[in-house]
Amino acid sequence: MQAHPLRLSPGDDLRITLQDTLRQLGLQAAFVLQGIGSLSVAQLRFAGADDATELRDDLEILTLAGSISPDGAHLHMSVADSRGHVFGGHVAAGCIVRTTAELLLALLPEHRFAREFDSGTGFQELVIRGLSQRT
Template identity: 55%
Template structure:
């Protein structure tokens, strides 16, 4: 296990940047332990929904956690707006860093993550393999 603290710059697509950081370090599996920052827009898929939502304006990224894999990440985020309302769900592509995102990424060099169809759930679920 190797920790990789990151500060992502304005304009970065949060999810794509995390997957790129994983690849840059030759890893195929990782976890976000925590992330904070600001986004505009935030792109979230809410529980049970098929499509994403993007709250208007800038939001604070309160929490970020989940698995990271090449093109197969599963990240949950909670964000708050200027009125303090909190919204959470699956982080989608297109969530853009506004001023900063500070993320602690853990690389798992001995493992590879992928997503494959699971007949029990009907979704593409995490598959863990030793490298």
Template identity: 55%
Template sequence: MPMLPLRLTAGDDLRLCLEEVITAAALPGAFVVSGIGSLTVAMLRYAGTEQIKQIEADLELLSLAGSISDDSAHLHAVVADAQGRVMGGHLCHGSLVRTTAELLLAVVPAEQRLRRSHDAATGYDELVIGRTASSGNPVFNQKPPSNAGETWVNHVE
């Protein structure tokens, strides 16, 4: 997978910029391999809740990971405040860079595509990995019906 290093600067919306990079460059998708820096605002959604928590402070971005497609992003961030308190969750729009954000993306190969599709088992839009058919149109693998104890790995043929 080709690697794409990025640096964002003060005032940039971290999630929005990542989504715009994928769209503007017409990339098939990417995974955030590494993300560090600082934020003035972190918009985080914690597990099991739909409410977004706005944290306004001088924050260190300790880690950022996730996947980005042209239709959405699933990003997890860990931040620490000036007292060393650590918070983490789903990164939402409105998370603003304080001084810098240094990021490394692993770009999905051109013959593959990432997207999100509703998963009845989880109730959420989940990652689906597809490939580009000879026609040039994306073809997505679909998860087979869920069976108790079954493990399924989405792969590209």
């Protein structure tokens, strides 16, 4: 495992930037260990919901964690609005950095993550393989 600190700039899309970072590093597996910072827009899909809810405010990222694979990211985040109300859920594309986002990634160069349909859950779920494994 390799630690990889990352800072995102104003206007960056949080989810897309993380997925692009994995590709740019030529890796197939990483975890977001933690993230803090601010957003002007958050797109969060709440538990049990089909679609993301858009929040627009001066938002503080309280927590951010998840996994990143070539198939996409599975991220959860909690944010607080300017009144201190906290919201949390799945991170969708469209979370826009307001001033900064400071993240710590755990890069896993000996692993390959994939998302495959799991008949038990009905969702695309994480599959973890060693880099040398094909299936």
